[in-house]
Amino acid sequence: MTYVSEAKEVFEKEIAALKLVKDQLGDEFDLLIEMILQSEGRVILTGVGKSGLISRKISATLSSLGTPSYFLHPTEAVHGDLGLIRKEDLVIAVSNSGETDELLQIIPSIKNIGAKLIAVTGKQHSSIAVYSDLNIVLQIPEEACYYNLAPTSSTTVSLVFGDALAIVLSKTIGFNKDHFALFHPKGTLGKRLLLKVEDLMYKGDDVPIIHLHTDFREVIFEMNSKSLKMVNVVDNEGRLLGIITDGDVRRSLYKSDIISDIRVSDIYQKNPVVALEHELAVEAMKKMIREQLPFSFLPVVDHKGYLKGVITFIDIAKKGINV
Incomplete structure (x- = not known):
């Protein structure tokens, strides 16, 4: 035996x-x-x-x-x-x-x-x-x-x-879950139930923002200065239209010899996956995890679609939250 x-x-x-x-x-x-x-x-x-x-x-x-x-x-x-x-x-x-x-x-x-x-x-x-x-x-x-x-x-x-x-x-x-979070504020379970996207997201001047008619050189500058490897494309009122990632920039430079010919409207990703500012951080993490090409960040919007910030996978993971 x-x-x-x-x-x-x-x-x-x-x-x-x-x-x-x-x-x-x-x-x-x-x-x-x-x-x-x-x-x-x-x-x-x-x-x-x-x-x-x-x-x-x-x-x-x-x-x-x-x-x-x-x-x-x-x-x-x-x-x-x-x-x-x-x-x-x-x-x-x-x-x-x-x-x-x-x-x-x-x-x-x-x-x-x-x-x-x-x-x-x-x-x-x-x-x-x-x-x-x-x-x-x-x-x-x-x-x-x-x-x-x-x-x-x-x-x-x-x-x-x-x-x-x-x-x-x-x-x-x-x-319920809210009561559980109240009794477990310091543990991982409490963090899953308490921490919201708005608590962890980049906001204000730390958020890279451009408009549809922004010059492509400004896109590169904005992306590099904010260190998020992405920029958010918004309309004149601040509603999110889409995003441009560092991968989009590299592909555009590879395809075009003249930077001035590259247009934001031609390369930005429309209707990106987003996080809502008041939702739990763990729910945002779930959106990021996909079988193919998981996201490393999500733009954050309010219920009317106005851009509020950016949340990254790393910042959520650092809090000990997992799915």
């Missing part, structure tokens, strides 16, 4: 556990969603060991998708952090065995405070479940560990359960 085949067996065991737990989900999950939606407090996750690590992740995902949450370590709880819990809160205790001592010792305090207690366990009848307002059972046939000891399949199903909980809640409360 190869290492790869052994690894695939682990995958198969964990996939089988996920399928089984998926089929086990029922009314209890709906009830948990309703309890969270009706709660005026926060969702507090708690657990020990591997379950504690999973609880931290579930709490982080809930918070990032619009459901206020934090992780409370049971050991820290008995040394004063129980004061963080309010009666309006809902505490989710994650324990595969349902018999974790550290969790059992904080249950009386949670009850006295008046917060709701939800057990997420691997057993229908356990000590934690007995004292809980709701018990979500994620029962698996075995761990993926060879000796059925190390938390593997059990932590995987708990993790996916947490993802399902956070995502269903986010959809129910109407959490």
Whole structure:
């Protein structure tokens, strides 16, 4: 047996556990969603060991998708952090065995405070479940560990359960891309959802502009002075008519021996692909990426077609945005 085949067996065991737990989900999950939606407090996750690590992740995902949450370590709880819990809160205790001592010792305090207690366990009848307002059972046939000891399949199903909980809640409360960007302003995902073309484009005197009747020598000067390897052709009111690239200039010089014979109206590219000033930068990048001859820049216009600037692929990529 190869290492790869052994690894695939682990995958198969964990996939089988996920399928089984998926089929086990029922009314209890709906009830948990309703309890969270009706709660005026926060969702507090708690657990020990591997379950504690999973609880931290579930709490982080809930918070990032619009459901206020934090992780409370049971050991820290008995040394004063129980004061963080309010009666309006809902505490989710994650324990595969349902018999974790550290969790059992904080249950009386949670009850006295008046917060709701939800057990997420691997057993229908356990000590934690007995004292809980709701018990979500994620029962698996075995761990993926060879000796059925190390938390593997059990932590995987708990993790996916947490993802399902956070995502269903986010959809129910109407959490959208704008909210996500608000909570993730510094990350790549936030940049994808926040940065607009107008934030990154060249504007004002940095934008190369010519008119249809501009002398060809001025075209070359304008292109070289602005360092964008292109110029925008506009009408007298500033509406974009087309563009001329450095490639267009080179081809024109190759075809004609007399520079004064070259006319802007003969060489400019009409109806170019454009970016809108208020659209997301990632959408502009999508327009630039083509199977053949991808664009390195796009002229930027407003909704009436007036030229507002130029945005380049490099400037978008430097911000860590990709498609």
